[in-house]
Amino acid sequence: SSAVTPKCVGSPGILNYVSTQVGLPYDTALVLSGPLVPASAGGFLSPGGQAVNVNIGAPGLSWLNGGAPMTLMTPYPGNYGFAFSTPPILTSASAQSVWVDPTHADGLAISQGAQLDPVQAGSVVCATADEAITTVVFGDQPLCAPGSFNFYGTAYTQMHVMSNGFIRFDAPNQSWTPTPATAATYAMVGYWTDLHPGWTNGGAGPGPGTVTVSNLGAGVVRIDWVNCPYYCTPATVTFGIELDFNTDSITIDGLSGIQTNPGTCGSVGADGALLGISCGPTLGATDPGGTN
Numbered sequence: 001s002s003a004v005t006p007k008c009v010g011s012p013g014i015l016n017y018v019s020t021q022v023g024l025p026y027d028t029a030l031v032l033s034g035p036l037v038p039a040s041a042g043g044f045l046s047p048g049g050q051a052v053n054v055n056i057g058a059p060g061l062s063w064l065n066g067g068a069p070m071t072l073m074t075p076y077p078g079n080y081g082f083a084f085s086t087p088p089i090l091t092s093a094s095a096q097s098v099w100v101d102p103t104h105a106d107g108l109a110i111s112q113g114a115q116l117d118p119v120q121a122g123s124v125v126c127a128t129a130d131e132a133i134t135t136v137v138f139g140d141q142p143l144c145a146p147g148s149f150n151f152y153g154t155a156y157t158q159m160h161v162m163s164n165g166f167i168r169f170d171a172p173n174q175s176w177t178p179t180p181a182t183a184a185t186y187a188m189v190g191y192w193t194d195l196h197p198g199w200t201n202g203g204a205g206p207g208p209g210t211v212t213v214s215n216l217g218a219g220v221v222r223i224d225w226v227n228c229p230y231y232c233t234p235a236t237v238t239f240g241i242e243l244d245f246n247t248d249s250i251t252i253d254g255l256s257g258i259q260t261n262p263g264t265c266g267s268v269g270a271d272g273a274l275l276g277i278s279c280g281p282t283l284g285a286t287d288p289g290g291t292n
Helices: none
Strands: 002-006 014-019 025-031 059-065 080-085 093-100 108-110 114-119 123-125 133-137 149-153 154-156 158-162 166-168 188-192 210-217 220-229 236-244 249-253 273-280
Touching: 108 210, 133 210, 188 236, 188 249
Parallel strands: 002 114
Antiparallel strands: 014 080, 025 059, 025 093, 093 108, 093 114, 123 210, 133 158, 149 154, 158 166, 166 188, 188 273, 210 220, 220 236, 236 249
């Protein structure tokens, strides 16, 4: 069987070499624009029953140690990792190694085939249940964003997206009751209020809303709350947050899409809302007071 690894374009990776053939000559066949192939479609089985799954006939095939096939084989130094950066290619890359092995019937030992599948920037669809939390790792699939975002001097590699209208960098939070004093203890951004994006009121309500994190490219990530109802009300909230990883800047926009909470569910509808940003307790965020 082959080893297939999806990686975000531009992300670092390691091709691990593991073999008992230390000191014996070896080389690696590389195809940077093509996947591994089965024996019936470009691969083959050796007389000794070993599977060759790298496409030897591929026009872009090259050898790690250079030269024609196996003419510049070098002694295998032992287990090690070959670091690389995932290339910006749309097709898969593949590799397979071969060692001189006098003990084998073929006179050669062939490694497992390895395949790299570059993944382009994508989106994360977040949970929309009441008080839902979705943790998004910036550099992981499917978002494939830059690895970290600098928020008030701290580099965060992930964020927690709350269905209640805000993101936190430091830790997740399920509270539906915002106060400036509480927000001052968080590293957070957004419109914190009591939302239930998935609420449909049996089909009669305004939902379901959506919460999505999208990689817009060029180092910009956007989080959108679209048509998300306040808990148990017909009014909805639509707005977005953009994180620019190039400048470590944050934009909250689309605020005209925030409707007033009509308070149709008794005390639940009386919950407040907090719009803005807090650097968290480390830098001493303070309570600016409320605004009607």
